[in-house]
Amino acid sequence: ALNRQRRRKDWIAMIYSSSLSPEQVINGTDTTAVESDVIDDDFFRVDSSTSMNEDNLDMTKEVQSSSALRELEDEDVLDSLRTLFITGDHDT
Amino acid sequence: MRTGSLVNFSGHQYLRQRLVLSIISGKHVRIEKIRSEDKNPGLRDYEVSLLRLLEKVTNGTVIEISVTGTAVLLKPGVVFGGPVTHDCPLSRSIGYFLEPLIMIAPFSKKPFQLTLRGITTDDSDLSADLIRTVTLPHLQLFGISDGLELRIKKRGAPPEGGGEVQFICPVVKEVKTLNFVEPGRIKRIRGIAHSVRVNPQFSNRMIEASRSVLNRFIPDIYLYSDVYKGDESGKSPGYALSLLAESTTSAIHCSEAVSKPGETPEDIALLATRALLSEIRHGGCVDRKHQSLVLLMMVLGSEDIGRCRMGEPSVRTIQFLRDIKIFFGTVFNIAPADQSDPSNVELLYSCLGTGYVNVNRTLA
Numbered sequence: 001a002l003n004r005q006r007r008r009k010d011w012i013a014m015i016y017s018s019s020l021s022p023e024q025v026i027n028g029t030d031t032t033a034v035e036s037d038v039i040d041d042d043f044f045r046v047d048s049s050t051s052m053n054e055d056n057l058d059m060t061k062e063v064q065s066s067s068a069l070r071e072l073e074d075e076d077v078l079d080s081l082r083t084l085f086i087t088g089d090h091d092t
Numbered sequence: 093m094r095t096g097s098l099v100n101f102s103g104h105q106y107l108r109q110r111l112v113l114s115i116i117s118g119k120h121v122r123i124e125k126i127r128s129e130d131k132n133p134g135l136r137d138y139e140v141s142l143l144r145l146l147e148k149v150t151n152g153t154v155i156e157i158s159v160t161g162t163a164v165l166l167k168p169g170v171v172f173g174g175p176v177t178h179d180c181p182l183s184r185s186i187g188y189f190l191e192p193l194i195m196i197a198p199f200s201k202k203p204f205q206l207t208l209r210g211i212t213t214d215d216s217d218l219s220a221d222l223i224r225t226v227t228l229p230h231l232q233l234f235g236i237s238d239g240l241e242l243r244i245k246k247r248g249a250p251p252e253g254g255g256e257v258q259f260i261c262p263v264v265k266e267v268k269t270l271n272f273v274e275p276g277r278i279k280r281i282r283g284i285a286h287s288v289r290v291n292p293q294f295s296n297r298m299i300e301a302s303r304s305v306l307n308r309f310i311p312d313i314y315l316y317s318d319v320y321k322g323d324e325s326g327k328s329p330g331y332a333l334s335l336l337a338e339s340t341t342s343a344i345h346c347s348e349a350v351s352k353p354g355e356t357p358e359d360i361a362l363l364a365t366r367a368l369l370s371e372i373r374h375g376g377c378v379d380r381k382h383q384s385l386v387l388l389m390m391v392l393g394s395e396d397i398g399r400c401r402m403g404e405p406s407v408r409t410i411q412f413l414r415d416i417k418i419f420f421g422t423v424f425n426i427a428p429a430d431q432s433d434p435s436n437v438e439l440l441y442s443c444l445g446t447g448y449v450n451v452n453r454t455l456a
Contacts, residue, residue, distance in 0.1 A: 026406075072370060
């Protein structure tokens with residue numbers, strides 16, 4: 001199963017011949033986490049599709065994910081980036 | 093113009109890129125159901141303002157907005173350019189307006205001399221600093237360079253703005269085919285720390301915090317403290333750090349963080365710094381925030397195969413690729429950049445240029 005997940009995405013098929021939303025192309029189609037949020041015992045129901053869009057401004061900068069950036073506080077992770085610089089070790 | 097060349101879309105998202113593609117391709121575009129389910133339906137003030145600005149820089153453009161504001165029809169005219177001044181509403185920064193105009197400016201009849209007033213830096217769109225230091229060099233890859241300039245005359249922080257920039261862009265006949273496949277290694281880092289109507293020491297504190305992380309990687313780091321005083325500093329207090337990393341092959345990656353209430357200059361600087369490292373790690377020859385601009389210019393290139401190595405597409409880029417196919421019929425080939433290394437997620441984007449020629453250009 002792990003091997004399957006690691007398999008490369010077929011970007012051309014997903015972009016040009018699927019009906020997946022751009023978000024689904026990036027994050028996959030797993031929406032179970034979203035489904036469980038629905039509260040049944042309320043008379044009024046928030047239409048999650050439009051409330052999502054309300055926040056979805058046409059903006060160029062991506063909202064910076066704090067978890068991804070927290071990873072970069074780790075010294076080992078920072079060290080692993082050295083090869084991307086001219087001063088880093090180029091043998092590998 | 094071909095008859096029946098009308099493209100239909102639904103929803104408010106991706107409005108800017110669809111207007112741009114319409115103007116460049118000459119195809120009419122109708123966008124419906126603009127926030128039609130929203131309790132405040134229709135176009136926002138900044139979207140109407142962008143449509144008005146597009147009207148100003150073109151000649152013969154027809155824009156029809158429905159009574160409820162939930163539908164708009166654009167029949168693009170000729171990109172005209174020349175001296176134009178526009179006051180941007182304070183609901184969005186100048187970057188929101190400048191980003192789409194940069195895509196159409198090279199294909200104008202006369203060189204753009206555009207003055208925009210408003211907010212120069214915010215969290216949503218490219219700041220005036222990033223446009224000047226990162227976006228414009230991306231245009232140079234396509235042979236758009238002589239006289240290309242963005243001057244930041246006044247800075248304007250949110251919410252009151254008060255900034256002013258001048259964008260000057262040369263006119264080209266056609267754009268060059270891109271072949272950019274070597275990302276190279278990062279050789280230098282540059283940055284601009286600016287602060288307006290706050291303690292000027294804030295810039296220095298941001299620079300020091302950023303250096304505490306970056307110094308380990310490379311010696312060639314120059315972070316510039318940009319001071320704007322008095323009338324040039326706009327109407328509201330604020331500060332930000334804009335960073336860029338340039339590789340041995342002139343690939344540029346960038347990041348930025350803007351002051352927020354309750355956060356220190358050090359917090360902002362570390363956020364920008366880590367975002368830069370994340371961007372560098374993402375790889376490729378083009379920054380994520382500039383994928384769409386580069387892909388568009390590749391489509392408009394001469395009738396030859398253009399190639400560019402980039403990281404995975406962003407959400408916006410995926411929709412942009414789909415919209416390009418609708419307007420121009422161009423489909424990109426997207427393949428792993430390094431077949432032999434399964435851990436490498438970089439991709440090689442290639443397409444056949446459409447051989448787009450700027451017919452608006454005045455012959456000298």
